[in-house]
Amino acid sequence: MTADLIGLIVGTLLTLLVLSYILGDNPLYRLALHLLVGATVGYGVAVTTVTVLQTVLPALQSNSPDRIRVLIPVILGILLLFKGFPRWSAWGNFSTALLVGVGAAVAVGGALVGTVIPQTAAVGSLNAWLRGGSAGLINGLIAMIGTVGAVLAFAFAVPRQPTLRRLWNGSVGVLGQVGRLFLLAAFGAAFGTALTASLTVLIGRVYSVVIGIQKIIAAIGMGGG
Numbered sequence: 445m446t447a448d449l450i451g452l453i454v455g456t457l458l459t460l461l462v463l464s465y466i467l468g469d470n471p472l473y474r475l476a477l478h479l480l481v482g483a484t485v486g487y488g489v490a491v492t493t494v495t496v497l498q499t500v501l502p503a504l505q506s507n508s509p510d511r512i513r514v515l516i517p518v519i520l521g522i523l524l525l526f527k528g529f530p531r532w533s534a535w536g537n538f539s540t541a542l543l544v545g546v547g548a549a550v551a552v553g554g555a556l557v558g559t560v561i562p563q564t565a566a567v568g569s570l571n572a573w574l575r576g577g578s579a580g581l582i583n584g585l586i587a588m589i590g591t592v593g594a595v596l597a598f599a600f601a602v603p604r605q606p607t608l609r610r611l612w613n614g615s616v617g618v619l620g621q622v623g624r625l626f627l628l629a630a631f632g633a634a635f636g637t638a639l640t641a642s643l644t645v646l647i648g649r650v651y652s653v654v655i656g657i658q659k660i661i662a663a664i665g666m667g668g669g
Contacts, residue, residue, distance in 0.1 A: 593623025
C-alpha cells in the first residue's frame with residue numbers, strides 16, 4: 445500500500461468524520477475536530493521552534509546590532525510565559541499590554557487605511573460624477589449617502605439640549621437609519637457570498653469523497669487481484 449493510497453484513505457475518512465456533523469454533534473466529529481486542533485497546534489509549535497532556533501539564537505550569539513533588537517522580543521516572550529503562573533502573572537502584563545496596544549493600533553490603522561479611506565475615495569468627486577452623465581451623478585449620490593449614512597449609523601451620542609437633540613435626530617438620526625439600510629444590504633450580500641462559497645466547498649468535498657472511495661475500491665481490487 446503506497447503512501448498516496450494511505451493519504452487518500454486518511455483524507456477520505458477525516459472528510460466523512462467532519463461531514464458527520466450534518467447528523468448532529470457526535471464523537472466522530474469531535475475526534476476529527478481534536479485532530480485538526482492538535483495538528484494545527486503542533487504545526488504552529490514546530491514553525492515557532494524552527495524560527496526561534498534559526499533566527500533568534502544565531503542573532504543572540506553574534507555581536508551585530510540585531511542582537512539588541514532580537515533580545516527585546518525574547519525578554520517579552522519570556523515574561524509572557526509567566527501568565528501561566530498565578531503568583532508571577534503580573535510580570536506578563538508588560539507583554540500583554542504591548543500585544544493589546546499593537547493589536548488595537550493595527551486594527552484601527554487597518555480600518556482607516558483599508559476601509560474608511562478607500563471607501564471615501566471610491567465615492568469620487570462631482571466632476572467624476574458629471575462625466576458619467578445622469579447615471580454617474582445618481583450613482584455618485586447614492587454612494588456618498590450610503591458612505592456617510594454607514595458612518596453615522598455608529599453615532600450613539602445624543603446632545604442633552606432639546607434643540608440640539610431635535611436637530612440631531614432630524615439630520616444625523618435620519619442619515620444613520622439610511623446607513624443601516626445600506627449596512628443590511630452589504631451584510632446580506634456578504635452572507636450570500638459566504639453561503640455560496642461554503643456550498644461550493646461542501647460540494648467539492650463530497651465529490652472528493654466519492655472519487656476517493658472509488659479510487660480506494662479500485663486500488664484494493666487491483667491489490668487483491
